[in-house]
Amino acid sequence: MTDVDLERAIMGLLDARAGGATICPSEAARTVDPDGWRELMPAARAAAGRLAARGVVEVTQGGEVVDVRTARGPVRIRRR
DSSP states (O other): OOHHHHHHHHHHHHHTSOTTOEEOHHHHHHHHOTTTHHHHHHHHHHHHHHHHHTTSEEEEETTEEOOTTTOOSOOEEEEO
């Protein structure tokens, strides 16, 4: 598992959804490692943060854009 795998999983999942749809970081983690996805959650959130920093996605909580590094609790990812 690499950080690039998680970034690709996030983008692949978003590509498969309708415009404006969101995914959970856990979906990307499950795509990369269906059995060990829970251990990948910090890395999946970090991958979302890197993509957000590049301006490719937005991380949201309660519909509002948040910084995944400081957000507590569940977040969603959407294309920017």
